[in-house]
Amino acid sequence: MPCIRRWVFGLTLLSSQFSAHAFSCPTPPAGIQDIKAFGYYIDRANSIRDEQKFKATHALTKPFEDFADDVTRMSDVYLADHDLEAAKCTGAWLDRWAQDRAMLGRMIIVDNDQPEYTRKWTHAAVAIAYVKVKPALSADMHASIELWLRELSQRTLGYWNNPRKTRNNHYYWTGVGVMATAIATGDRDLLDRARSIYESGLSDINNDGSLDKEMRRAGRALHYHNYSLAPLVVIAEMARYTGEDWYALKKNRLNVLAERVADGLADPGWFVKESGTDPQVIPGPNDTGWAEFYIKHAPHPEKFQPLLNKRPLIMRDLGGNLTLMAEKGVFDQPKH
16 A cells, blocks of 8 residues: 655654655555454453454554554644645545545454444544645535545444444544534534534543443553543544534533543552552553643643643544644634
């Protein structure tokens, strides 16, 4: 697959290293309609990985991860330098996958719903990349890409029509792609669906900041609380684009989870005690990129400042360089 990493490796807030070069757009890869993947946890708590199975399923999902990596990084080049060629290249790649109806084929289930998970993560990444570059794209590209993103939204939402599906962090992650598509297209129905997912997440938060379904993950309880918080924060941040304050919903309920996670990252002892499992898997610096947005709304911002010490914070499935996105105000309400 063509790779743009020679252009985007080491992206910083200023990205001054790109200003001396003309952006060269690689040929986009063909879109892949079907997704096959399988699970890799081997215990009942879904906390211990079989590393061979993890590598094997990763090999199957790598084309989707590579595509998301490349379009989010190209969109970051545009965001950093206002490089129109980078934006047009991002659009061309998204348009190619839209024309090829990528990820709208069969979800080939082996032993769990990993194909569906891959689709929603990729949808989230590419939809946010599109939000970033949309102002630089043509009306024809808007129509093609937005039709595709809307259909992806309907497919990822359709997965949850089965009431037997457990609405845990995967449900919140579905909301990211749906919300990004909603603000990119102005689709009010999708915005309402994203809000429903977000409010469901808020309702899951206990008074002590825990999430029942994620506490069951034993040694990954802290990891999965952080992993649940990330999409909820980004959904709330995207709501700012519409002029609405979702951070304040349910009496600022999101803060109860956010502070529990921040306290756990500073000292995982509470999660060790409550989960009964020591040690806890500790999220890495990029996993806390959500703090770039949240610190601006936190009642106690000092709790979140240590999470920003290793900038830039980059998370593909949340659209790329979160440090850059926060600095540039990607989700600020547009000025008319």
